[in-house]
Every structure is written in C-alpha cells, then in structure tokens.
Amino acid sequence: TQLLEQSPQFLSIQEGENLTVYCNSSSVFSSLQWYRQEPGEGPVLLVTVVTGGEVKKLKRLTFQFGDARKDSSLHITAAQPGDTGLYLCAGDYNQGGKLIFGQGTELSVKP
Amino acid sequence: EPEVTQTPSHQVTQMGQEVILRCVPISNHLYFYWYRQILGQKVEFLVSFYNNEISEKSEIFDDQFSVERPDGSNFTLKIRSTKLEDSAMYFCASNKLAANEQFFGPGTRLTVL
Numbered sequence: 207t208q209l210l211e212q213s214p215q216f217l218s219i220q221e222g223e224n225l226t227v228y229c230n231s232s233s234v235f236s237s238l239q240w241y242r243q244e245p246g247e248g249p250v251l252l253v254t255v256v257t258g259g260e261v262k263k264l265k266r267l268t269f270q271f272g273d274a275r276k277d278s279s280l281h282i283t284a285a286q287p288g289d290t291g292l293y294l295c296a297g298d299y300n301q302g303g304k305l306i307f308g309q310g311t312e313l314s315v316k317p
Numbered sequence: 318e319p320e321v322t323q324t325p326s327h328q329v330t331q332m333g334q335e336v337i338l339r340c341v342p343i344s345n346h347l348y349f350y351w352y353r354q355i356l357g358q359k360v361e362f363l364v365s366f367y368n369n370e371i372s373e374k375s376e377i378f379d380d381q382f383s384v385e386r387p388d389g390s391n392f393t394l395k396i397r398s399t400k401l402e403d404s405a406m407y408f409c410a411s412n413k414l415a416a417n418e419q420f421f422g423p424g425t426r427l428t429v430l
Binding site for chain 2: 236237239241246247248249250251254294296298301302303304305306307308309310
C-alpha cells in the first residue's frame with residue numbers, strides 16, 4: 207500500500223509564528239506536489255519538487271524535497287491569518303501517473 | 318490564466334440513478350484524471366486517461382464507473398447506478414506532463430439520497 211503520512215494533522219498558531227508541516231513515505235517519489243484546499247473547493251497547486259534535496263520558495267513558504275525523495279516539508283515564516291487553510295502533499299511515482307495524497311494539515315493562524 | 322472547469326457544481330440524485338459529471342480540462346494538457354474526496358477523508362485517485370484510453374484505474378473504479386472524452390474539450394465521468402457511498406466531492410484534474418503538475422477543477426459535490 208502506498209502511503210503518504212502528513213503531520214501534524216491540526217496546527218493552531220498565533221500570527222507571526224513559524225511552522226513546519228511534514229510529509230513522509232517509505233516509497234521514493236518521482237515528484238511531490240503541495241496543494242492548498244479551501245472548504246468546498248478543489249486543491250490549488252502551490253509548488254512541485256522533483257529533484258532530491260531541492261528547495262523552492264514562494265514568498266514566506268519554503269518547500270523542501272528530501273535527498274532520497276521520500277519526504278518533504280513545508281515551512282511558513284511569520285504566518286498570517288491569510289495562511290489559514292488545509293495544506294495537502296501529494297506524490298507520484300511516474301510522470302503522468304496518479305497522485306497519492308496525504309491526509310492534510312489543517313492550519314489555523316489567529317490574529 | 319487557463320483553468321479546469323467542472324459542471325455541475327452540485328448534483329443531487331436518487332440511489333440507482335445514473336449521473337454524468339463533466340469537466341473541461343486545460344486546453345493543451347494531455348493527461349486527465351478523476352479523483353474523489355469523501356467528506357473528512359483523503360483525496361483518492363479514481364482513474365487517469367491518456368491518448369483516448371484509460372491508463373490507470375483504482376479498485377474504486379469498478380464497472381459502475383466509466384470515462385469518456387466525447388470531443389476535443391470535454392472529459393466526463395459516468396456513474397451508472399449510484400449508491401449512497403458514492404456521495405463525495407469529485408475532482409477532475411489535468412496535466413501537461415511538465416514535472417507532473419496536476420491542476421484541479423473546483424469539484425462537483427455529488428449527493429446520493
């Protein structure tokens with residue numbers, strides 16, 4: 207069974223704090239995507255990481271792909287209430303193949 | 318910016334009825350997918366479609382399900398005889414095969430009564 211474990215499941219922090227969300231698997235991925243999903247809407251792609259050890263930045267969000275391509279992390283610096291939402295990681299094993307999703311991290315940033 | 322669109326946004330049906338969920342993928346994309354998300358659960362893969370045929374399907378995608386690309390733009394998911402447990406959000410996605418970036422539509426909420 208292909209599994210992607212995401213942690214923590216829930217995170218409630220104050221505005222201005224930093225946080226990290228983790229995505230782990232025993233399998234090697236071809237690539238890994240991070241999405242953000244609002245209630246009742248589809249996942250919105252934030253970033254794709256492909257190369258082991260790759261780091262990508264999107265404003266205050268930093269995404270890293272593990273050297274062995276089995277894990278990834280999302281770090282948010284100085285979180286803002288607008289960052290509140292569900293963050294999903296999803297990996298694939300071959301180009302064009304299905305995505306395996308983690309269960310998501312529900313982030314709440316309080317002003 | 319191009320986006321995946323889905324219709325209807327919400328479909329209510331009686332158990333045993335057939336439903337067709339429609340998607341218009343991004344125009345220059347080559348791979349198409351259907352996923353579903355039961356309330357409070359993970360997004361689950363159903364089926365992928367490439368070059369006018371199914372390339373992969375999950376064990377959820379049984380004989381009650383079918384997909385079709387009837388013309389150059391639409392991609393449909395048909396559920397022949399709906400069951401209560403088919404109630405979920407159904408998402409269509411498409412991919413241009415550039416680092417496997419899958420772009421999702423807004424979803425169709427299917428409610429089976």
